[in-house]
Amino acid sequence: MEYKDATIEEVDQAMRESQVAFLSYKNLSGKKKAEFLRAVADEIEALGSSLIEMAMSETNLPEARVAGERARTTGHCRMFADLVEEGSWVDARVDHAQPERTPAPRPDLRKMLVPIGPVVVFGAANFPLAYSTAGGDTASALAAGCPVIVKAHPAHAGTSTMVAEAIKKAITKTGMPQGVFQHLHGKNFAVGQALVMHTITKAVGFTGSLVGGKALFDLANKRPVPIPVFAEMSSINPVYLLPESLGATFEKTASMLAASITQSVGQFCTNPGLIIAIDNEALKKFIAKLSEEISKIPAGKMLHPGIADNFHRRLKESLQQKGVTIETQSTDEGSNLYGRPTIASVPAQEFIKNPLLAEEVFGPFSLIVKCRDLTELTSVASRMHGQLTSSLIGSEDEIQNHSSLLNVIVEKAGRLIVNGVPTGVEVVPSQNHGGPFPSTTDSRFTAVGTDAIKRFVRPVAFQNFPNALLPAELKEENPLKIWRMKNGTLQKA
Numbered sequence: 001m002e003y004k005d006a007t008i009e010e011v012d013q014a015m016r017e018s019q020v021a022f023l024s025y026k027n028l029s030g031k032k033k034a035e036f037l038r039a040v041a042d043e044i045e046a047l048g049s050s051l052i053e054m055a056m057s058e059t060n061l062p063e064a065r066v067a068g069e070r071a072r073t074t075g076h077c078r079m080f081a082d083l084v085e086e087g088s089w090v091d092a093r094v095d096h097a098q099p100e101r102t103p104a105p106r107p108d109l110r111k112m113l114v115p116i117g118p119v120v121v122f123g124a125a126n127f128p129l130a131y132s133t134a135g136g137d138t139a140s141a142l143a144a145g146c147p148v149i150v151k152a153h154p155a156h157a158g159t160s161t162m163v164a165e166a167i168k169k170a171i172t173k174t175g176m177p178q179g180v181f182q183h184l185h186g187k188n189f190a191v192g193q194a195l196v197m198h199t200i201t202k203a204v205g206f207t208g209s210l211v212g213g214k215a216l217f218d219l220a221n222k223r224p225v226p227i228p229v230f231a232e233m234s235s236i237n238p239v240y241l242l243p244e245s246l247g248a249t250f251e252k253t254a255s256m257l258a259a260s261i262t263q264s265v266g267q268f269c270t271n272p273g274l275i276i277a278i279d280n281e282a283l284k285k286f287i288a289k290l291s292e293e294i295s296k297i298p299a300g301k302m303l304h305p306g307i308a309d310n311f312h313r314r315l316k317e318s319l320q321q322k323g324v325t326i327e328t329q330s331t332d333e334g335s336n337l338y339g340r341p342t343i344a345s346v347p348a349q350e351f352i353k354n355p356l357l358a359e360e361v362f363g364p365f366s367l368i369v370k371c372r373d374l375t376e377l378t379s380v381a382s383r384m385h386g387q388l389t390s391s392l393i394g395s396e397d398e399i400q401n402h403s404s405l406l407n408v409i410v411e412k413a414g415r416l417i418v419n420g421v422p423t424g425v426e427v428v429p430s431q432n433h434g435g436p437f438p439s440t441t442d443s444r445f446t447a448v449g450t451d452a453i454k455r456f457v458r459p460v461a462f463q464n465f466p467n468a469l470l471p472a473e474l475k476e477e478n479p480l481k482i483w484r485m486k487n488g489t490l491q492k493a
Contacts, residue, residue: 001157001158003152003154003157003158003161003185004185005185005186005187005188005190005191006184006185006186006191008190008194010184011184011191011194011195011198012194012198014149014179014182014184015118015149015182015195015198015200015201016200017178017179017182018118018147018148018149018179018180018182018200019117019118019147019179019200020177020179021147021176021177021178021179021180022115022117022118022145022146022147022180024177025145025146025147025176025177025180026114026115026145026146027145028145028176029472029480030084030085030086030087030480031085032174033081033084033085033142033143033145034081034082034084034085035081035174036142036170036171036174036176037077037078037080037081037084037139037142037143038077038078038081039169039170039173039174040077040134040139040142040166040167040170041073041074041075041077041078041081042170043166043167043169043170043173044070044073044074044077044134044163044166045070045074046166047162047163047166050162051070051159051162051163052066052067052070054158054159054162055069055128055129055156055159057158058128058155058156058157058158058159058304059128059155059156059159059303059304060301060302060303060304060337061128061264061303065264066128066129069127069128069129069130070129072129072130072427073129073130073134073135073139075427076130076135076136076139076140076427077134077139079139079427079450080139080140080142080143080450080453081143083143083450083453084143084453086482087473087480087482088482088483088484089113089450089453090112090113090114090457090473090482091111091112091113091459091484091485092110092111092112092473092474092482092484092485093110093111093112093484093485093486094109094110094474094484094485094486094487095108095109095110095487095488096108096487097464107463107464108463108464108465109461109462109463110461110462110465110470110474111459111460111461111462111474112459112460112471112473112474113144113454113457113458113459113460114145114457114458114459114460114471115144115145115146115456115457116144116146116202116203116456116457116458117146117147117200117201117202117203118146118147118148118149118200118201118202119137119141119146119147119148119149119201119202119203119204119205119456120148120149120150120151120195120196120201120203120204120205121133121135121137121138121141121148121149121150121151121204121205121206122150122151122153122192122204122205122206122207122208122212122216123135123150123151123152123153123156123160124153124207124208125153125155125156125208125303125304125306125307126207126264126267126268126269126303126307127207128153128155128156128159128160129159129163131207131447132150132152132153132156132159132160132163133150133152133159133160133163133164133167133183134163134166134167136427136447136448136452137205137207137230137447137452138150138181138205140452140453140455140456141203141205141455141456142180142181143453144453144456144457145457146202146203146456147177147179147180147181147182148180148181148182149181149182149183149184149195149201150164150181150182150183150184151184151185151186151191151192151195152164152183152184152185152186154185154186154187155303155304155306157185160183161183164181164183167181167183168181189215192216193219196216196219196220196223196227196229197219197223199225201227202227203227203228203229203230203455203456204216204220204227204228204229204230204231205230205231205447205455206229206230206231206232206233207231207232207269207447208231208232208233209233209234209362210233210234210360210438212233213229213231213232213233213234213441214231214233214438216229216231217229217231217441228441228442228455229441230440230441230442230445230447230455231440231441232269232388232433232434232439232440232447233438233439233440233441234359234360234385234438234439235269235270235273235360235386235387235388235389235435235439236272236273236274236358236359236360236361236385236387237270237271237272237273237274237387237388237389237390237391237422238272238273238274238275238276238381238384238387238390238391239257239272239274239275239276239390239391239393239421239422240276240277240377240381240390240391240392240393240394240405240409241253241275241276241277241278241283241286241393241394242392242393242394242395242398242399242402243277243278243280243282243283243374244394244395244398245393245394245395245398246277246282246283246286246393246394247281247282247285249393250282250285250286250289251289253286253393254286254289254290254292254293255289255293256420256421257272257275257290257366257421258290258293258294258297259293259421260272260421260422260423261273261294261341261343261364261365261366262294262297262300262341262364263423264300265300265301265302265303265339265363265364266311266339266341266362266363266364266365267302267303267307267339267362267363268423269388270388270389270422270423270424270425271362271363271364271366271422271423272366272391272421272422272423273360273361273365273366273367274358274366274367274369275366275367275368275369276348276368276369276371276377276380276381277368277369277370277371277377278370278371278372278373278374278377279347279370279371279372283368283370287327287343287345287368290327290328290343291327291328291343294328294329294330294341294342294343295328295330295331296330297330297341297364298330298331298333299330299331299332299333299338299339299340299341300338300339300364301333301335301337301338301339302337302338302339302363305336305337307362307363308336308337308338308339309336310362311339311361311362311363311365312336314359314360314361314362314363315342315361315363315365317356318344318356318357318361318365318367319342319344321346321350321354321356321357322350322354323346323347323350323351323354324344324345324346324350324357324367325344325345325346326342326343326344327343327344327345327368328342328343329341329342329343330342339363339364340364341364341365342364342365343365343366343367343368344365344366344367344368345367345368345369345370346367346368346369346370347369347370348369348370348371348372348376348377348379348380349376351367351369351380352379352380352383358383358384358385374402374405377405378404378405378408381405381408381409381412382408384412385412385436385437385438385439386412386413386435386436386437386438386439386440386443387412387413387414387435387436387439388413388414388415388422388433388434388435388439388440389413389414389415389416389417389422389435390409390412390413390415390416390417391416391417391418391420391421391422392405392406392409392416392417392418392419393418393419394418394419399418411436412435412436413435413436413439414432414433414434414435414436414439414440414443414446415431415432415433415435425448427448427449428449429449429450429451430449431446431448431449432446432448432449432451433446433447433448433449434446434447462474478492
């Protein structure tokens with residue numbers, strides 16, 4: 001089925017309706033927003049197998065993966081429902097007036113987080129549910145009190161439309177303002193550009209390529225009134241193999257990494273695309289075992305032709321660079337839609353000299369960087385771009401002995417992993433899914449977990465306000481019974 005691109009007039013209408021909805025939606029209680037978010041989750045589940053089948057037909061993903069992604073999407077909605085219903089996320093703070101203070105009296109000051117306004121969300125190519133129409137960006141923005149305008153990803157437009165209809169049913173059932181959610185299609189850049197540049201748009205959520213995310217970021221900063229773009233864009237998620245432990249753990253480590261590199265045909269933003277180690281006998285054994293494991297994994301059908309074409313182009317380009325050697329490739333399916341698992345290696349000195357080798361190859365590929373010693377390994381780490389994750393494989397004592405390396409890695413990533421792989425992002429409050437540029441546009445925020453709501457709010461202080469005019473969270477009697485800071489002490493009314 002063909003889905004017509006939105007016109008500029010339709011973009012404008014959607015934005016205006018979102019602004020009207022914002023004026024009432026932002027003032028709804030956390031309980032009301034929670035009812036809405038739970039209804040969204042219920043309506044998505046009510047779509048049943050038809051949603052699974054649609055997503056499978058559009059993305060080539062297996063049933064288990066789509067079903068798991070649906071559960072993650074509805075779980076995200078319910079997680080934010082619980083958060084806003086409880087209410088303390090607004091970080092309410094109260095400092096009472098001190099009229100007798102000298103040399104100057106102190107006014108009554110109360111502060112909390114408030115929603116920023118309509119948020120534009122771009123559906124992600126590689127997650128038709130969890131990072132798309134009702135995914136984490138949408139759920140966290142709605143929880144914050146912000147209307148959402150989704151631009152569906154053309155690679156799974158039918159799936160996006162089905163979820164959009166489910167959200168609209170939830171709007172009707174819970175009595176939400178009709179304009180609180182808008183859904184638009186747009187294959188060309190003009191629709192996205194119009195959404196980002198519209199004066200009503202107050203923030204953007206994006207998951208995708210560095211080229212796409214940076215383009216939106218640059219547009220947003222050219223506006224007369226710049227707005228934040230929270231873009232997750234590019235990460236090769238380096239894995240550092242410490243030498244003393246590798247000799248004993250090479251088989252386990254190789255099997256673990258082979259599964260992570262090829263999971264979902266490598267189409268995760270947390271795919272381990274770089275393995276960094278000291279070139280010795282243990283590394284040779286590791287490469288042999290990794291090659292053995294990779295050779296057993298057949299090429300897989302990728303999400304859509306655009307991703308497949310980009311993988312083949314970037315893989316070919318990387319393999320043609322000076323010093324790069326192919327260690328192994330799995331069976332070739334003979335079709336451009338398939339991603340062929342590939343492992344290559346390169347000496348560290350060539351990697352350091354060639355910035356292209358540090359760029360993401362989105363798919364089932366990983367490059368092994370062979371270092372002469374720990375000094376060179378640390379030098380590679382220090383030259384690494386910002387990443388979503390970095391992993392260390394080694395014993396506790398060995399990691400402690402290499403604290404200088406750990407100190408470098410901490411500055412380069414948003415999530416650090418010991419003796420594990422970066423794939424598998426738990427949706428829990430303690431999660432951080434973000435990192436220094438170019439992995440994201442703002443390393444202070446996460447796209448996963450309850451703190452994702454903080455992207456779409458801003459602090460406001462109320463000075464000397466009569467109690468009756470204050471938001472409920474800041475009233476003296478605290479009718480919502482939420483935890484808050486009061487005169488420097490965490491209290492609950």
